[in-house]
Amino acid sequence: MECDVLVVGAGPAGAVAALYCSKNGLDTVLVEKNREVGLHAGRRLDSSPDTNFELSKIVKELKLRTEHYVRTSKWFHLPSARFFVLNSEAGEYYFKRGYDENSFERSTVASALDHGCKLLLNTEVKQVRHDDGKDCKVLLQLRRGGETEKAQIIKPKVIIAADGCHSSLHKHLNLKKRVYRVGRIFGVTGEGFSDDGSSEVYFDANAIPGGYFYILTAKSGLSTAAIVMPGEIDLKKRFYAFVSKNMHDRIRHVENEFSGGAVIFKLNRLRRGNVLFVGDAAGLIDPLLGYGMAPAIISSYLAARCCVDAVRGDDLNISSLKRYEKEAEVRFKRVLAYLLRGIFEALDDEDLELVFDMMEEMQRRGVDFDKLSNFDMKSMFKAFSAFCEKLPKSAQLLRIVLKLRMSYGRGM
Template identity: 30%
Template sequence: MRWILKDEYDVVVVGAGPAGSMASYYASKNGVKTLLVEKSQEIGEPVRCAEAIPKLEEFNIPLSEEFVRSYIKGGYLIAPNGKKVEIRGSKTEGYVVERKIFDKYLAIRSAKVGTKIAVKSRVVDLYPYKDGFKVKVIHLGEEYTVKTKIVIAADGMESSVAEMVGLRCKKNPMEVCSCAEYEMTGVKLLDKHMMEFYFGDLSPKGYAWIFPKGDTANVGLGVIDKSKKAIDYLNEFLEHPILEDRLKDATPVEFKCGGVPVGGPIERTVDDNIMVVGDAAGQVSPLTGGGIYLAMSCGSIAGEVASKAVKKEDYSKETLMEYERRWKKKFYNTLMTELKYKNILQKLNEEDLNIIAEVIDDKLEDIDVKKIIFKVIKKAPSLLKYFKDIIG
């Protein structure tokens, strides 16, 4: 496969997850010579998330039974005492997909518009060369040097590519949620179109979930607490009385684990000749840990900006800053607000969570955070100290 790694490309995208595949798609679609580098031998492996995503229509991606497993209408928030709050509405609608198939679909879609893809390939070095970079790639065990004008770092939470040029991406361990999940068959769902979120000591400073996935369900959790492994918390969750006998006939068909950055976006996502997207950039909801939609949207912006820069023959930080301005305008305030909410939730004990659940209506179309906070404070004035920054 030597033909894949030619000497020079306009854009090299590192990482073939949703962010990287969307970035390469929009770069190639706009006529830019693009290489997509993926360290795994199979795109979409290993899966490290619960596979839920909001509506795909924004990206002009047709809904296909090939990768869509469930249509989601909303979710249940379940307090430690078992109280369920039902949330429905357009913001909660979406899908649970088969990531192994979905990620590969996105990469194939990118290849169809011209992207060259190198699987089982790692970027091991990156250094300036004329008006771009030389990128050292180990491809199928052999070393190659590729010249490029722009690098898009989409290499996940453990990103090393941006670090090579001085963009700080490494995450604080206390800002990384450790996740473990079984895909199980035989789970008794509350509703085949509703996600379930469980809060409390069963998943310290995080939450547990059950997501319907067609004939199966994703049952998992994420924790910040490092006193035990996520898998140990997960196995305890499976035996928790709150689930009663809903898992008595269930059995795992797959196990997944990984880390999710929930500390908010990194300080800088752009420099001369480089942009950072997806998990590498911290473009993940600090509150839910969801990142597929953010990755796809920010990746799309990065690909568009890269193609413009190549056509202008200007790859400077100033030109590429269009990417940072656009993604921040769309997402930054929301991410920082969610970061505040996450930090508050991590301070609440089970009694506090039960109080919050009790003051919330059983069914909601939307969550009015300030209205809920005022109700909570009225019932438990001692909790005011946690919410001052939000209602001030």
């Protein structure tokens, strides 16, 4: 069996890649190891910021399903009762994940099938014979009822690896990755945990060290509440203890629980011959707050666009696919995010109270956070330093700076 592009993994990244390729006329095969699309995610809402309106462009072009577009977020520090509200022209999208027919994954895959994509469920990549893109054969293994059936060999012109942070292609191609963090999430999905006009993020360094609690509610009333923390820990007890203390009157009408984990890592290359890595499989999860949907959608869109250009132009030499790697490296520079993740994990509640003080003061002085987010790193640090010199508590910043230095010294 031959095809133009083989997409491995039917999560958000794989679904978008398959849709773009099939919509643009490529013979596309999408393989998923689970028996149904969306089983791996758990039923929940995910959110991702629409930085520079990149997501909006892709969502509109591919007619991707979203549940809400929110321009207001509320940030709370519970121990000090501090909070601030961020209003942004470029807001954040909510996406419904999981096994429902109208989830992001399933609706996107359905659109890809409408454009001729072939879907193979219960199918795993068992072996890859790869000769730097000159010749590529993939051995697929189909499972039915717990038993394996006869293997099938497929010869794709290009492979898009979108099967998560433990991608099978990492193993088959002997790729090495540098692991920075392991994170966990546990939460519940139900109805009406909050108003649908904003997202809510809660910090408490004692109850959730290095992590946070969030609530999202879509226009339909569907709500998700969850804890996100670094490390290999069981979050279920911590979640319900936090809810019992702080949210017992709000987190009701629960329909399902979900849990998961992610590895934040760096690959030396996002391309190996004619294999392009996207989303979680490329290690593109945001290191600071753990956003995964935006990197998944944007990187898979970039990769699929390069695939279409290469196949249409009958230009499948390796140089024609290098453009994806260059575009992704420019788009996903995350040095600052890694630094901020290091300092965030080192902060205690006294530090967090100071951070919230600074954010409130910056808002009172009319700082435009939308414009700050578009600064280059040098300009951002210059503006931040100039502002901090005027703060009455600026001397206390030394404590945070020292923690940043210590975190950076540990390899961040």
